[in-house]
Amino acid sequence: MRLLVGDVRGKGLDAVRLAGVVLGSFRDAAQDRLDLAQVTAALDRSVSRAIGPEDFVTAVLVQVLDDGSAIVLNCGHPAPLLVRGGRATELNPPEPAPPLGLGPRPEPLALRLALGDRILLYTDGASEARARGEFFPLQTAAAFALVSADLQAGLETLWAELHRHVAGQLHDDIALLLIEHSR
Numbered sequence: 001m002r003l004l005v006g007d008v009r010g011k012g013l014d015a016v017r018l019a020g021v022v023l024g025s026f027r028d029a030a031q032d033r034l035d036l037a038q039v040t041a042a043l044d045r046s047v048s049r050a051i052g053p054e055d056f057v058t059a060v061l062v063q064v065l066d067d068g069s070a071i072v073l074n075c076g077h078p079a080p081l082l083v084r085g086g087r088a089t090e091l092n093p094p095e096p097a098p099p100l101g102l103g104p105r106p107e108p109l110a111l112r113l114a115l116g117d118r119i120l121l122y123t124d125g126a127s128e129a130r131a132r133g134e135f136f137p138l139q140t141a142a143a144f145a146l147v148s149a150d151l152q153a154g155l156e157t158l159w160a161e162l163h164r165h166v167a168g169q170l171h172d173d174i175a176l177l178l179i180e181h182s183r
Helices: 012-032 036-050 138-145 151-165
Strands: 002-008 057-064 069-075 081-084 087-090 109-112 118-122 176-180
Touching (some): 002 012, 002 176, 012 036, 036 057, 036 069, 057 118, 081 138, 087 138, 118 151
Antiparallel strands (some): 002 057, 057 069, 081 087, 081 118, 118 176
16 A cells, blocks of 8 residues: 655645646556655656746655555655554654655655554644644644544544644645554
């Protein structure tokens, strides 16, 4: 299984068009390329051909294998969170890599998932949501919300906490994707 969460710089029709380029390229490359680094390189080529001089796309790609291992490649995106045993830990890359469109060569982060481990992928709209000058404590909230509930209920709890923190006043788009190792 291969997953992608990304965030296009900018707003409006140009950002929507670029998001479409990324999704189309990912769908093709995720099926045709043997390893996640090749998928990332294909995405970078597609984005590089489609962007303007100040555009880029942050992205995190995850591949989960049948044996319970996972590979994470991060191109300038907020680090996913591994939720395990009541704690949420950032899955930071071994070395930072720039966003897609800027020639990233991300180093893979390999990890072994235990049964029940969850990985939360998200956009910076969640981690940078603010109220009264304070950022939303995503890592703490994820550890609480995502530890015992089923996936849907956990995401609903996290979303409610985020909305409560900002008093319903979100200023950026947000994507949340939660997966669980269950076999």
